[in-house]
Amino acid sequence: MKQIGSCHCGKVKFEVSNLNLNEAITCNCSICQRKGTMLSFVPAENFKLLTDRSALTDYQFGKKSIHHFFCSTCGVTSFAEGKTPEGIPMIAINVRCVENIELSMVFAKQIDGKSFQ
Template sequence: MARYEGGCHCGRVAYEVDVDLGRTVTCNCSYCQRRGSVLAFAPAQSFALLKGEDALSEYRFHTRQIQHLFCETCGIESFARAAMPDGTPTVAINVRCLDGV
């Protein structure tokens, strides 16, 4: 597990997260497939939104369990919030939005 910084394209949304990039998923759902996301999952307590809460817009579909959050300025979804099947709050990190990765 390592600490990374990431965010959206325009810089309005920024965060830091402790996450293991050795375990990534290329999701093939209808939404992620179109976005080309590569995801890594981190416990919610390992994620800190540094700026941009006021810049986030939300999209939910199908079961409406995942809070897809994207920057209202540039449209980039750099992370999403949800819960694991056991109820543990988690954050799905779009690895393509991490600085230096």
């Protein structure tokens, strides 16, 4: 099953397949806590950016292993890119940006990311 996700202004839009919408991660690490994202992860091949990459600003910090993208126009974070410890490219989808879903039906699983920073 495919879902469409987007930022607020629409300059960032993507298609994602087999996204787990039963459960998403909320995290207390320095960036998740501030942004309030709810993340669900998919392998990179399940993700297709439908808009131009130039609409994104790439923010990195710390070990710089994750690309914390946000829309340069509206500021919304709809996804991030990283790798598993095994080196498999993954996309973290902010399920808050997935269109036409019932957010209250997504279970928010709290992760203690702060302890791993």
